[in-house]
Amino acid sequence: MRFLNTPVTDLTYNDVFLVPSSSRITSRFDVDLSTSDPTGSTTPLVAANMTAVTGKRMVEAMARRGGLGVLPQDIPADVAARETAWVKSRSPQFESVRTMKPTETVHDALAKMRRHSHASVVVTGDDGRFLGLVLEIDCREVDRFTQLHVVMRPEVPVFTVEELNGLQLHGQESDGRNSHGASADGNDAAGAASGPAALRESMAHVSARMERARVHVAPVVDGERVVGVISRQGAVRSTIYVPNVDANGALKVGAAVGINGDVAGKTQQLIDAGVDVLVVDTAHGHQRKMFEALSTVRKVAPNHPIVVGNVVTADGVRDLVDAGADVIKVGVGPGAMCTTRMMTAVGRPQFSAVLECAAAAAELGAHVWADGGVKYPRDVALALAAGASQVMVGSWFAGTWEGPGELNQDANGRYYKESFGMASTRAVLNRTQGQEAFERARKAIFEEGISSSKMYLDPRRPGVEDLIDHITAGVRSSMTYAGATNTRQFADRAVVGVQNTSGYEEGRARGESWA
Numbered sequence: 014m015r016f017l018n019t020p021v022t023d024l025t026y027n028d029v030f031l032v033p034s035s036s037r038i039t040s041r042f043d044v045d046l047s048t049s050d051p052t053g054s055t056t057p058l059v060a061a062n063m064t065a066v067t068g069k070r071m072v073e074a075m076a077r078r079g080g081l082g083v084l085p086q087d088i089p090a091d092v093a094a095r096e097t098a099w100v101k102s103r104s105p106q107f108e109s110v111r112t113m114k115p116t117e118t119v120h121d122a123l124a125k126m127r128r129h130s131h132a133s134v135v136v137t138g139d140d141g142r143f144l145g146l147v148l149e150i151d152c153r154e155v156d157r158f159t160q161l162h163v164v165m166r167p168e169v170p171v172f173t174v175e176e177l178n179g180l181q182l183h184g185q186e187s188d189g190r191n192s193h194g195a196s197a198d199g200n201d202a203a204g205a206a207s208g209p210a211a212l213r214e215s216m217a218h219v220s221a222r223m224e225r226a227r228v229h230v231a232p233v234v235d236g237e238r239v240v241g242v243i244s245r246q247g248a249v250r251s252t253i254y255v256p257n258v259d260a261n262g263a264l265k266v267g268a269a270v271g272i273n274g275d276v277a278g279k280t281q282q283l284i285d286a287g288v289d290v291l292v293v294d295t296a297h298g299h300q301r302k303m304f305e306a307l308s309t310v311r312k313v314a315p316n317h318p319i320v321v322g323n324v325v326t327a328d329g330v331r332d333l334v335d336a337g338a339d340v341i342k343v344g345v346g347p348g349a350m351c352t353t354r355m356m357t358a359v360g361r362p363q364f365s366a367v368l369e370c371a372a373a374a375a376e377l378g379a380h381v382w383a384d385g386g387v388k389y390p391r392d393v394a395l396a397l398a399a400g401a402s403q404v405m406v407g408s409w410f411a412g413t414w415e416g417p418g419e420l421n422q423d424a425n426g427r428y429y430k431e432s433f434g435m436a437s438t439r440a441v442l443n444r445t446q447g448q449e450a451f452e453r454a455r456k457a458i459f460e461e462g463i464s465s466s467k468m469y470l471d472p473r474r475p476g477v478e479d480l481i482d483h484i485t486a487g488v489r490s491s492m493t494y495a496g497a498t499n500t501r502q503f504a505d506r507a508v509v510g511v512q513n514t515s516g517y518e519e520g521r522a523r524g525e526s527w528a
């Protein structure tokens with residue numbers, strides 16, 4: 014990356030913009046978003062290790078679309094193990110669904126369907142056989158205690174696991190490097206016999222069958238048993254994203270460990286459970302306890318990718334890479350739940366922090382994740398331009414169907430979920446539950462995060478996959494403006510300018526006229 018004009022201060026995402034460069038890329042689908050770090054992600058997005066952000070459903074959805082979700086350090090190891098096993102049992106191809114019995118009520122179905130963006134449940138018999146599909150719309154204007162056999166749709170297309178896996182395999186039999194459906198030179202594979210173009214064609218058929226039946230989602234069965242659903246949007250997504258899977262083909266899981274307590278024991282439990290990526294996490298990553306924790310984690314998990322943080326200086330990066338980290342998490346104070354800068358004045362504007370740290374990491378063959386402060390797709394594009402291998406998103410993802418928080422409605426009927434900081438009093442009291450009241454009170458003094466905030470679900474993008482679509486669409490486009498087909502090229506070719514607040518304001522859309 015090079016600057017258009019030399020900056021004189023450290024910069025936030027809002028302070029900078031990207032200038033277009035000459036490009037030979039003819040389609041935004043010709044961009045490969047795969048990361049160069051050892052996590053295997055094909056989409057450079059990570060759901061943050063925050064209690065209000067990442068639970069099993071978030072991990073599942075992130076990995077299915079090529080990213081990663083990191084379970085927070087506050088989840089007990091046995092619970093993290095159960096959640097990992099659950100994620101590993103999910104299909105990389107199709108989506109999970111709640112199955113219900115025909116005598117259960119519309120009231121219960123509505124609560125369950127709102128955990129998934131496809132907003133549906135499947136009614137099954139005692140043997141797991143498909144009996145009917147229930148969509149949200151089927152539950153309107155009926156009594157809440159109506160039983161599901163009354164409202165369910167028994168006649169909808171049903172897909173088999175073999176058929177969907179077959180289509181996916183067929184789609185991979187190609188020499189095209191890109192996952193999105195165009196061959197490397199931008200032309201579709203001739204004849205579409207196999208490869209991405211064939212996958213696109215098959216998924217279009219899958220989607221058309223649902224369209225004809227006037228449903229947006231359909232059950233998937235393994236033999237007779239319902240094992241999930243495929244949505245029309247899911248069919249489209251399966252031609253754009255490549256799932257982030259382990260050597261057994263199961264979805265990848267990240268999990269965090271703190272720097273206190275039984276670091277070795279917790280790490281061992283996590284890797285025994287099948288966790289793929291370990292994140293050693295504390296507010297001040299450039300400190301002695303972190304080095305001790307990192308060395309312990311490295312001994313227990315010599316071959317796992319280890320991410321550590323947080324830091325904002327090149328010195329911090331070098332010391333942690335020397336100590337055995339593969340990826341350094343960068344960001345002190347940019348987070349939406351974070352009060353560290355106001356409490357301590359410590360931190361650094363995030364764009365400059367990422368830029369300096371990424372350069373230091375690259376010299377050592379390591380990588381950085383840009384962590385915190387992402388509010389728009391542009392922020393992700395800028396973090397990648399600054400050299401981050403991935404971008405961690407917290408609060409924005411908390412307000413989605415997949416976020417672990419409870420779904421609430423405000424006085425105007427808008428849906429929201431609560432988010433809170435991991436250094437807030439709320440989180441600290443959670444974390445220290447087993448300790449004496451006196452000790453807990455001492456720990457709660459160092460509050461550096463807010464305990465409650467409303468994260469509204471965007472009515473146009475209520476699911477995290479909708480946000481992934483939104484973000485990657487922006488980033489793909491951004492990369493073609495820079496003439497880059499992959500993330501390394503992007504960091505290389507990006508030209509960044511510095512703007513004032515009116516420059517930033519000019520870029521915003523107006524929902525109303527000026528006068």
Ligand SMILES: NC(=O)C1=CN([C@@H]2O[C@H](COP(=O)(O)OP(=O)(O)OC[C@H]3O[C@@H](n4cnc5c(N)ncnc54)[C@H](OP(=O)(O)O)[C@@H]3O)[C@@H](O)[C@H]2O)C=CC1
Nearest residue numbers: 271272294295296297323344345346347351353435436461
């Ligand atoms: N990215 C960011 O800007 C920030 C992120 N967070 C997040 O909050 C969560 C909790 O982190 P954390 O508060 O570190 O708690 P941890 O439970 O990880 O404990 C931190 C340990 O480091 C010691 N310590 C020494 N100096 C500091 C310092 N300046 N800040 C914090 N701890 C210090 C603490 O001791 P003692 O308590 O005795 O001082 C404690 O033993 C993590 O998930 C972290 O990522 C928190 C703040 C900033």
Ligand SMILES: Nc1nc2c(ncn2[C@@H]2O[C@H](COP(=O)(O)O)[C@@H](O)[C@H]2O)c(=O)[nH]1
Nearest residue numbers: 061348349351385386407408434435436462
């Ligand atoms: N200073 C604090 N930082 C926090 C706290 N909880 C989380 N975080 C950091 O924020 C990012 C996520 O940022 P977001 O803007 O996407 O929400 C997360 O990964 C942590 O590094 C906190 O209590 N205090």
Ligand SMILES: [K+]
Nearest residue numbers: 346347348351
């Ligand atoms: K902040």
